[in-house]
Structures are given as structure tokens and as C-alpha cells.
Amino acid sequence: MSYCINPLCTQRHNLDNIENCLACGNPLLINKRFRLLHPLRSLDKDPYTYTDIFEVEDVGIVEDEDDSTESYPHPQRKVMKILKWIDEPKLVELLRRESILLQILDHPGIPKSNRGDYFALRLNDNRLELHCLVMQKFEGEDLGKWIKSYGKIPQSLAIDWLSQLMDILDLVHRSGVFHRDIKPNNIIFQPNGKLALIDFGGARDITRTYLAKVSTSGGTSTGLGSGHDITIVRTACFSPLEQINGQAVPQSDFYALGRTFVNLVTGIPLIQIKSDEKTGRLLWRNKAPHIDKSLADFIDDLMAPFPGQRPQNTQVILQRLKSLSLQSKSNRLIKSKKFLFSVLVTLIALGVFGGFQVFFPIMANKLVVEGKKAEIANDSQTAQNYFNQAIEYNSQLKLSVSQFYLEQAARHFNDFKLAKKYYELALKYNDKDINAYNSLAVVCWQLGEVACALNNYQQILKLKPNDWEGYYRLGSFYDQEGKEDLAQEQYKIAIRINKKAVPALNDLSRLRNLKEDYTQASALALEGLRLTEDPKLQAALYKNLGWAKFMQNQYNEAETYLQKASDLDSKRIDAVCLLAQVQEALGKIEDARLSWEICMLARTTQQDVFQWRQELLDRLTNNSKISQ
Template sequence: MLCYCINPFCDNRQNPNDIENCLSCGTSLLINDRIRLVEPLRELADNPFNYFEVFEVEDASTQWNLGSKRRVMKVLKWDTPNLVKLIEHESLALQLIQHSNIPKSTVDDFFTFIPKNSRLILHCLVMDKFEGEDLEQWIESNGRISQSLALKWLKQLVEILDTVHRSDFFHRDIKPSNIVLQPNGQLALIDFGTARRLTNTYLAKVSGSGGTDKGRGGRYEVTSVVTPHYTPLEQINGQAVPQSDFYALGRTFVQLVTGIKLMDLPIDNKTGNLIWRNKATHIDKPVAAFIDELMAQLPGQRPQTTRVILQRLEKLPQQIKNYRLANSKIFKFSKYTLMGLLSIWGISLSIPLAANYLVAQGERAEAANDSQSAQEFFDSAIKINPQVKNSISQFYFDKASRSTQKLQDAKKYYKLSINYNNQDVDAYNNLAFVCQLLNEFDCVTINYEKALKLKPDSWEGHYGLGTFYDDQGKKSLAEKQYELSIKINSQAIPVINNLSRLKILKGNYNAAIALALQGLQNTKEPKLQAALYKNLGWAKLQQRQLGEAKEYLEKAEKLDGQRADIYCLLAQTQEALGDNDNSWLNWEACLVLESKQPEVFRWRKDVLQRIRLKRSSR
């Protein structure tokens, strides 16, 4: 049995497995007293552009990984800043993203190593290995996949991506060769070497002037990662966003359902879209349309979040049934026959009855995903009886409300509801909120302003506009809207909590404490209480009143043990009190629990940087 020398400039890297040092160059064959290189997973070519080598390794146990096991180690051969930054980003991503089908890596799995008699600094990253074959290999052996398997695999991958994106990363290199089909039938997503951290600074770079088309047209120093045929235009231009992963995912599934390499599929010269549906006739139109939507040319035309995609996937089986029904001969015959009969006999029928019948037919057509026919029925109903506008408006409002996780659909339905009833304040508020989730900022402000014009004393409208400004980092505008909301409704606890947090970020700790105490007097809901106690503890920590800070934060933890920010603040408080053992336990919880708060990611970055500095100084 052989093992390999880690030194890329060694003349003969193969060695017997039972010796300690390389016979050729003398470099230790046991890296960091724990790792032996068993087999190269890429060809060990003497190529200056081959920056990384990848090995299967035998890894002895550490405090983080108990028990000897086979793993994978990536080795960066060149100590250049940009490449070092890439492998550092990959290490950070694998530490923070916790999912059973993503390679696991810990703080101790990223280190440097210097071969014997060399000045070369090798950066090494160890991660778990998934058994199985990648989908590039699988499809070559098995051919295209069925629609049912495509939906099953798509759901698996989006659930993985959901964890990645909620951890504020995106992958940037999804393709069949980076997806492994394991023996248990589960897919694993690998190779996070190009993963990007989603920070406010990064978003500012790619969004330019507020996310407008003009603002996105510039060039920014954002690392560009390109895999031909899978990479969207915005990523080629160095402006990748989370929706760029969806484009690559859609293209991956085109290859899977056609069994044809993307380079061999034609492209529509007018739209730039792949022409693939005629090569996958077993895929129903709703599924094909959804895959095309994933691959839309512009990020804003794709589903905006993984949650949206998962909700859409839940509805696809019913949409497939509706589509097959709507395209059956019986359904087509009944639709046109009934409309003809109504036009011939409409005079003798009750006008309200005829209009209501057409509305019912429109609702049925919409349920069958036949929007064009639905509009025809609704327009005919309104011509007969304009009073049905309100019922049609309510129908679309209800449909939008049920589609809150399908953001593009919800937006469409709220707009249709407003078209039939432009005095509906709730529709404007809800449309603004959906646009906020879609990052369509002009739509947000326009619709909140319309809602507030119709109902100036709507605390929900001011609260919604405040959260929008808050997310944009416009703290003063957010503060004004929160205060207006509380003035209208002093019992609006979520608003009180948001304003309290905002006061802390602005350094107004006494005001934050007063608001948190006010909120606690008016709510018995545990999660809201936890958020308010967290704010009290945070403010007291900033004032260096450590005993009170610890007391409030421990109360918050008992009420809601899944909030990462509570553990981050507890860790900082215990550090300040000199309780380093308990502090480290809370830092661990801070690192692994889900959070979308920007301050949590700032705290995580700081503690990981401290760990690295401490290790490098040993």
C-alpha cells in the first residue's frame, strides 16, 4: 500500500505506507501528526495553472473529529493572496454551513504546512468525503432522468441550498460534477472553493445605485468565477448574487433531463435561451416552464429565494394534474362550448347568474394554471356585470395570500387584485412586503406610500416601511417610521423590539432599555420576550454593566434557545467576566445556530479571526 508526499516539487512522491518520511525529499508523510495522503483525486501534473491538489487522506482523530476515517484534503500550492483568500473562504463556509449533505470541516481542518528544506507554504483544507459518483459520471452511464426523479433531486438540492443561503453564502459553481449521488440515494453538494459570503459590503458592490439596471452596469472588484454553459451573465461580469445559483441549478437539470451536454444544445439567437424541451418530451409543461424560470437571463426574473422554490415544488404535482386536465379534449371542448352557449342564450339567462358562472370558470382555469383563459372568463363576466369586480379582486387577494412563499406569483396576484379594487389598503401593504422580499425597492416605497395615503393611521404600513429602511441600513428613516407606528399603536411589540435594537446600534442604550422594558410589560409571548430580554442584555453589555447583562441574556436563552445572537452576546459577556470555559461553549452555539442578523455574522467573523490568530501564533 502506498502513501504520497505532500511536497509538490518532490521528484518521487509515491512512498511505502509504513515509513515516516519521504524517501525522495525527506518531508514528513504524517501531516500535523494526523494525516496521511492515500491517493490523489486529481492528476499530479506539473502545471503552473494547477493551483490546487486534492487527495483522499487517512485522518486520525482530533477533538472535533473522533475516530480515524477517510477524508479529502485540498492543498494550495501557491502562497498568493487571492488564492489564499479563496481557500480561507472555503474553510469558513464549511465551518459555518451545517448540513449532513455538505462536507464537514472544522477550525482544526485548515492549516499551513512547510515541506522539509523548503520555503513553500502549503495551505491545507481537510473535509469529509462522500461515497458515490458525481452526476456527470452517473448520467454518462445511465442516461437522462425521469420527471419524478428530477423533482425528487431538485427538492434535495434546493433544501441543501436553502441551508447554504440562510447561512449567508452562495455556491457559485453548481454543476453535475459538483453533485454526488450517495449509496443511500441522497445527493451531496461539494466543492465550495468558489463559495461567496453574502455581506452588506458585497451586496453594495454588485447592486451599485440601489439595484437599478444602471447601477448594475458597472465593474467592481468582485471575484468572477466562470464554468462555461452553467454560469449566468451577471456572474461572468463579477456580479454574482444568490439567484446565480438558481441559474446554474436550472442548467444542471436541463442536462439531467435531456441526457445531452449543454454545449450540444442549440440556443435561441433572439433570447439567448437554451432550446431543450424537444429533447425532453417526457417533461410536462409546468415543470419545463419552472426550469426555464430558474434559468432566466436576469436575476430578478428567477425565483428570489430557496423558500420560494421549495413552495413552488410543493405545488408542482397539482399543477401537472391541472395542466393535463386543462389540455385534455374534454376540458377544451367544455370551455369554448359553454362560452358560446352563454353568448347565444345570455339574454334569457339571469345576468348575475351568467356573470357568476363565468367567474367560477375563470377561477377553475386559474387553478389549472391557464391564466389566459382565466382572464378571458373574468373579462367576459365584468362586461355582463361590473359588480363582480370585487369578488374577482378578493379571489386574487386570497390566492396571493396563499402564495406568500411564491413571491413572483404573490406579486402578480396582488397587482391583479389591486387592478380590480384600487382602494384595498391590505393589498398595497402586502404587495410592498412581497416586493421587499424580491429586492424590488421602487415597488416597495410606491406601494407603502399608496397604502399610507389611503390610510395614514395604519401602524402596519409604517412598520413595513420601517423594516424596509432598516434592511437597507437607513437607520434614521427606519427610526422615524417605527416611532410613527408606535405612536399609532403603543402595543405593537414587534415594532418596539425593532426600534429598541435600532437604538442599540445607534448607541442610544438608555432609550433601548426603556423600550425593551415597555415591551416586556405588554407581551406574554415567549419569543418576543426573549428578543426584548436580549436587547436589554445587549444594551447593558455595551454599558459594561456585566452582571445585569448576564442575567437578562440568560433569561432570553431560557425563553428561546435557538437564537444565535443571544449566545454571541452571552459569550462576550462571559469573556468580559473572565469565564472563558462557558464563553467558548456559547461561542460554539453562536457559530452554528441559524441567524440573518448582520451583527451576528460580524461577531462570528471576529471570533473565527481570533481563533486563527491564536493558532498561527503557537
């Protein structure tokens, strides 16, 4: 069965073997590529339902300007969202923004969408234009359906699911947006046990401009307040008061997340759970007696009535979740007096009957365990005393202690001072760990401690003087510091040691572009492409090659190479920024506009992007002054 895309069609379902709808005559193969298999929501005539959502079959046939085609080995199942009514331009803008976000956000729990997956389609009679967005389809069922089938979830699963969703939400918020519509129906439980967050149609930028609008908005039903246009997205029982009033903030997502988990751990619809008349908080705990107080307190904190009372960012929540995981019932059993007494009795028995040669290794391991507990409790001096005693009994435990500190450093990597402390302690117990030196150098650089970073890169070269990667790391450090000549010197040494050092070839190519040596930049990029099959490295090399061709006014070649770079690695925002400039030069204004929007919105640390953004802003400012 194939469905007609026309929302006004009187008979939308058709047989598979026909090309055009029997009722209205519109093509059933949409954009020469997509076939609508079945609706994922009711095809009702409700005038307030602005979108149809279908599962579609993507046959993958794409025609370009040269009439060349390519197709997938097998048709792929995807999801298509179709905006039916476009009288309100804001709805079109939301769908376009969703398309951009799904191209930018790179996470296995977020649906992927490619640049060609957003398009406008005019029906045969020219009366109606539809805007369509195609995205990845996740197998599984949403948690709204899941909870009806299986009932409330246990505490261990609640912590696991919370951690998964916060990992997704952390990326979303760090990318400069927030979701605004978290609820069980927008979370998919996949067959592999992983969760996915869908429906980014209401997502909003986290910008000072938006937050300024929120602070002054009256939040009317149309989203207009104090002269500002803010589109309201809300779901009964899950949206906080500030969002209902058109003043959503990032912490509004946390409220919706807390409410979602009340639904999951109680198995009861939220509308059936009473609220405290004085505080407005849900009275849910007696309906989930299997949830410990610490987790219940955490969920209540997420749902605090006012945004300022909730956790202020995703990192705070992730840290609390780690603590909650440590307080699981199994860990509490291990920490119980009964368990510790049994361990002590065992150790004494081994000491008496097995002699001290048996007793010492066990005591050493016990001291390491105590040291880890002390460090987690932020008592570093006591921890090191335990570790040093343990090593006296068993010197081989040095590596175990070093590994523990490396894990602590990774866990606290966003707190650079704390991470630095842990990396230094890891190296105290294992001073041959090249990866630890490299990580410590990165942390030192983040802290602005240039001498510390340089010293650690040099330590790596002392340990492995003929290792090209060591010279490449040092070159990258100089590159980040803006010392381009020193960086080139290190990259060249890396290439002399290993002619297949593709990362060094790539970065040297980039620096030659900056030096306006486009011929050498092209040669280095082509050599790198000959040597690697790694998609991300290929993307970087194609970007450098496209950059060089652009600066040599070879626009068609530049467009081809930059498009390849973007297709291979969606995070190569620098390639998109360059592509925007090439498309402008070619007169492809609409394509350039979309590329510029991605360039300006995407979260990135790529140095060149900031320069190109500023150049665009300067150009727009100058044009504005001229027009005035």
C-alpha cells in the same frame, strides 16, 4: 494507504503504519489531525491544476495552548482541498473566502467547515507552503457520473431536483454571494435522495462594489480590466458569455443551472447539442420529448443569452417552480373534463340513492376544493363565497379553510402584504389560533404597521393571560422597536410566570449588557445556562456572558465564552464580532482579522452587529485619516 501532501514528492502513496513519507520525509498526519486516504482527482503534473483534493480521515485530535486534547469517538471522513502553488495571491484569497463562506452558509446541502479547518502548512524543506481547507464529505456521486450510469431523468425528478437546488441557491444568494461554477460535477446525489452543492471556491460577493467593477471591467484572461482585479471562473458549455468575459452577475448562476438541467433531461453532453445560429439558444427540446412545454420554457428562460432576460432573483424562480409542480401530469388528470364528469356522476348518484344527508358533506368538501382553486387563481372573493357555502353545509370545515389560508400565508411570506391578507383570513375562520396571531404580528411589524403588530400581541395575551411566551413575544416586539424599558418589563413578567423562561432570561441579559449592568447580565446568563441544554440558546447565553466579561476587561474568560457561542451556533455572528474585539485586546491580530472578516461579510439581522461593524469602519476611517 496514506498519501503524502507534498505535490513535488516522487512517491506520494505510503503504507498506513508509518508516520512520515518514505520518499520526502514529510509527516503523513497533517496538522496532527488529518490523514490523506486517497485523491478525489488525478494527481497529475499539469501546471494549470492549482489544487489537489483528497478524501481524508479526521482523527479529531486538537492541541490548544494548554496542551489539552480532545478527539472524536470515531475518525470522520472529510474532504481536503490543498492549494499547491501560491504564486498568485488571489488564489489564496479565494480559498480563504471559501473557508469563510462554508462557516457562514448553514444548509444541509452545503458542506460544513469549522474555523480550525483552514490552515497553512510549510513543508520540511521550507521551499513550499501549502494552504489547506477541510470540509464535510457528502456520500453519493456527482451528477456528472450519475447521468452516465442512469441516463436522462424524468420530468418529476427534474422538478424535484430543480426545487432542491433552488432552495440551496436561495440561501446562497440571500447570504450575499453567488456560486459561479454550477455544473453536474459540482452537485452530489446523496443516498437519501437529497442533492448537495459543492465547490464554493469561485463564489463571489454580491456587492455594489463588485457589480461596479463588472460594469467597467474589460474581462481579460487574468481578470484585470479597467484597473479592477476580478478573478474569472468559467466552465466550458455551462458558463454564460458575461462570465467568460469576466463580468459574472448573480443571474449567471441561473444560466449554468439551466444548462445543467438540459444535460440531465437529455442525457447528452452539451457539446453534442447544436445551438440556433441566430439566437444562440440550445436546440435541445426534441431530445427530451418527455419534458412539458411549461418546464422547457422555464429552462430556456434560465439560459437566456443576456442576464436581464433571465429571472432576476431566486424568489421569482421558486414561485415559478411551485406553479410548475401544480401543472404535473397527475394534477392535469384531476383537472380533466373526464375526471370532473366522473366526480359529478358520483355526487348525483349519492344524492339520489343516499339522500341529502350523505350528499351535503360531499358537496361541502367539493366547494372547499373549488374555493382553493379560486384562491390559487387569485380570485379571492369567489374563493370566500365557496368557503362560506361549504361551511353552511359543514361548520367543521372552518378549521380546514383556516389551515389552507395559513399555508398560503407561509407560501407567500416574503410578500408581506399578501401574507397579511392570508393570516387575517385564517383568523376570520379560526380566531383562537395563537400562532396565526403571532405570525400576523410579525408581518405587520415588517410592514411598519406598529399598531397592528401590537394589537395582535395583545390578542395573544387575552387568549392566554398567564402564558409567559405571550409576554416574551411582546417584549421581543418592544425590543425590536428600540423600547428597551418596556421590553425589560415584559421579560420580567415572563420570568415571574415561569422561572425557567430561558429566552426571556437571555434577552434580559442582553439588555442589561446594553445598560452596562455587567454583573446582572452575567448572573442572568449563568442562570439560563443552568436551565437549558438547547445548543442555540446556550450559544446566545454564552455570547451575553462573554460580552459582559469583555466589558469587564476579563479577556481570557470572554474569549472562552465567545468561542463556545460560535462553536455551538455558527449563525451567532454577534459572538464572532465580539470575539474579534476580544482577540484584538489579547493581541491575536491574525485571529482577529479572520473574525472581523466573518463579522463584516455574514448576512445577519442581529441588531448589535450593525453597531460593531460601524464602529470598526469608523476606526479604520480615522486611522486612514491619521496616516494621511
